[in-house]
Amino acid sequence: MQKTPNENLPRLNVEEFRKSEKTPVVIVMDNVRSLNNIGSVFRTADAFLLQGICLCGISPVPPHRDIEKTALGATESVEWEYFDNTTDAIDKLRENGYRIVAVEQTDKSIMLHEYQPQKNGKTALIFGHEIMGISEEVLAVCDESIEIPQFGTKHSLNIAISTGVVLWDFVYKLRLKYLLNQENKSAFPGMVG
Template identity: 25%
Template sequence: MIIHIDDAADPRVSDYLSLTDVQLRKVKEPAEGLFIAESLKVIRRALASGHQPRSFFMTERWLPDLASILADYDHIPVYVGTAEILEKIIGFNLHRGAMAAMHRPEPADLSELLANSRRIAVLEDIVDHTNIGAVFRSAAALGVDAVLVTPRCADPLYRRSIRVSMGTVFQVPWARLPQWPEGIQVLHDAGFTTAALALVEDSLTIKELAARNDQKLALILGTEGDGLSARTLAQTDLAVMIPMADGVDSLNVAAASAVAFFATDPRH
């Protein structure tokens, strides 16, 4: 259902309004039950994972590239406009082909997720969407069963997180913990050994952690600036470090996650 848009104030495209306003979007999208998939690859991965579109949004030149997909969703609006009109609506030049507003899925059941997982990642208060997306991409590539995010952590289904993850956020089950660090006890009750990545005196090395081969392992990663909170470290079973060469304090949280996921991958 192709609909041509020639007015940036058209209420039918309100899902796409002001995509660069992070504060607006992080309230609007969960409240209205949507998320935005950006680029042809991400849209295809979202649809392949079973997510349902609310609408599509693109310039006319990209219609042929999505023709095979649009044929299966001929009842869904496809909003088409000039590059100038679309830029006024979303706030930037849309050069990645197309976007889709998708119905946000129901949250995963935490108990079921923990019961069916052996190795999970827990992200404490990570607010940078690029890092969130990168962690999910590493989790998908390196066999992490699920990702849990704390209440103050950024939204994994925010547009930038999805794009940086290359759509792999749709492959890895995830859930938001209702409380933190109280949620650590939930992990212990589910049989997980909790391992906090932190540079403290009694830390194991990541190789020593891998050698333990814990049956159920939760790797806890902290915020970009301050790392994990003291309350979190006090409640976890283990502290774990990635040894650094002289003169380097630590890795970015996204890089650290990739190292930790690879080192503890039971397939190796």
């Protein structure tokens, strides 16, 4: 086994990223306070070629050096918009055909591995404040909620970690599963279906 040098990894430049077909998922940050978490979410959104990010309420916005520290330039590739109020972002997304899905522990949460995104894939995933979670006001206007199964003594994950886990699952269900089941699997060399 030999590590692949960075220059040999298939990478898009910012212009190619902007022109690429996106995964039809938008991340909505409901009053997320950490600059580092916001930067990490940008980087993850870039990795999975997401439609964009909505930063709401107290969520910090680029440009900021602490966001860039973890985003590593992804604030230039990933489209984002700021909203004073998370429900305003949700209203706009719903008008554009997005299903509004809270990533939160609720009495009606569907476990992530059991959840199937809608056929057109257009999903807005809501992530909440690091301590308080998603506000009750925002939960009241979500279509459903999903939850990451956990088995240890803690019952929460850092928001940057949660975003990565949920997005991998969505990208697999919306993009990779289909491609990996095709006869020509060369689009993802080395991947096992």
